[in-house]
Amino acid sequence: AQRVTQPEKLLSVFKGAPVELKCNYSYSGSPELFWYVQYSRQRLQLLLRHISRESIKGFTADLNKGETSFHLKKPFAQEEDSAMYYCALRAYGGSQGNLIFGKGTKLSVKP
Amino acid sequence: KAGVTQTPRYLIKTRGQQVTLSCSPISGHRSVSWYQQTPGQGLQFLFEYFSETQRNKGNFPGRFSGRQFSNSRSEMNVSTLELGDSALYLCASTTGSAGGKDTQYFGPGTRLTVL
Numbered sequence: 001a002q003r004v005t006q007p008e009k010l011l012s013v014f015k016g017a018p019v020e021l022k023c024n025y026s027y028s029g030s031p032e033l034f035w036y037v038q039y040s041r042q043r044l045q046l047l048l049r050h051i052s053r054e055s056i057k058g059f060t061a062d063l064n065k066g067e068t069s070f071h072l073k074k075p076f077a078q079e080e081d082s083a084m085y086y087c088a089l090r091a092y093g094g095s096q097g098n099l100i101f102g103k104g105t106k107l108s109v110k111p
Numbered sequence: 112k113a114g115v116t117q118t119p120r121y122l123i124k125t126r127g128q129q130v131t132l133s134c135s136p137i138s139g140h141r142s143v144s145w146y147q148q149t150p151g152q153g154l155q156f157l158f159e160y161f162s163e164t165q166r167n168k169g170n171f172p173g174r175f176s177g178r179q180f181s182n183s184r185s186e187m188n189v190s191t192l193e194l195g196d197s198a199l200y201l202c203a204s205t206t207g208s209a210g211g212k213d214t215q216y217f218g219p220g221t222r223l224t225v226l
Contacts, residue, residue, distance in 0.1 A: 036154075044146075044154075044201060046215040086154055090167075097167040099144075099156035 002027050002091040006102035013077050014110050021072040021105050023061075023087030032090035033070040035061055036101075039083040047072075047085070057081070077109045113137065115204050115218035123224045129190040132221045136183050136204030140216075142166070143185040145177060146201040148220070157200075160185055161207045189223075197225045 003026040013019050025031060035047040048056045050063040050070060061072045070087060087102040116135045124130050136143050144159035144167070156169040160179035177187040183204075189196055199220040206213040 043219060044203075044217040046203075088154075088156075096165070098169045099167070101154040101156070103153050 002089065002098070002100055004087050004089045004100050004102040006085075006087055006105045008105045009103070010106045010108065012108045012110065015079055016076050019074050019077040019081070019107065019109075021085050021087075021107065023070045023072065023102060025068050025070065025087075025089045027068075027089055027091050029092060031063065031065075031068075031070075032097075033061070033063055034088040034090070034099075035059070035070075035072050036086040036088060037083050038086070077107075079109045079111055082107055082109045115202060115216050117200075117202055117218040117221050119221060120219065121222045121224075123226060124192050125226050126192055126194060128192050129188065130192060130223060131186050131188045132200055132202075132223070134185045134187075134202035134204075134218060136185070136202075137216055140204035140206055141183055142205045142207030143179055143183065144203050144205075144215075145185070145187050146203070147171075148199040148201060149197070157187065192225045194225050196223065198223060 005024045007022050033050045037047045038044045048054050059072055059074045061070050063070050084104050084106050086104045089100045090097045118133045142161045145157040147155045157171055158165055158177050159167040163179045174190045179185045199222050201217055201220045203215050203217040205215045
């Protein structure tokens with residue numbers, strides 16, 4: 001079954017510390033993976049997607065097919081990174097794809 | 112450039128009724144996708160439309176349907192409302208171009224309450 005697991009509901013780090021938000025997936029096909037972010041009282045945003053191999057706001061994520069993971073990392077956390085982060089997997093059944101979200105991790109960056 | 116707009120912003124319905132929500136994408140965007148957000152289930156993908164055709168679909172019952180018009184505006188309809196349909200319904204738009212380079216923009220959502 002296709003599934004996205006974000007094992008931490010809440011992650012708390014201090015400003016300047018490295019942060020890693022974990023995401024594991026279960027999917028037999030070739031995965032398309034995404035990270036979304038929702039800041040307090042703001043609209044949901046697409047943060048990054050693995051296909052673009054981009055770095056947004058200092059965040060990067062590498063797809064590890066062997067470990068079926070797509071962890072989100074930032075070397076030095078900032079207070080403005082505090083938000084809800086969702087990992088998502090595009091899974092195809094036939095010609096159409098479903099986008100499956102993890103339950104989310106709330107990141108709190110303390111001063 | 113105006114952002115993604117959704118109407119209405121708030122809606123109260125009773126069980127058994129039907130509801131139609133509207134989403135106006137950013138000008139020039141041809142893809143619109145819909146999502147349901149609830150405290151219990153989190154974020155769930157409903158469907159995506161591109162140039163008036165459904166391109167992707169989530170695992171929702173047939174009571175949930177959508178469509179896209181030639182001007183890219185989209186509507187989603189929920190028939191025979193159930194209490195569990197109470198949620199924030201989000202839509203998002205992108206240009207829909209291949210290659211994964213386009214940015215996705217979300218609307219503010221429509222808060223649906225089913226009594």
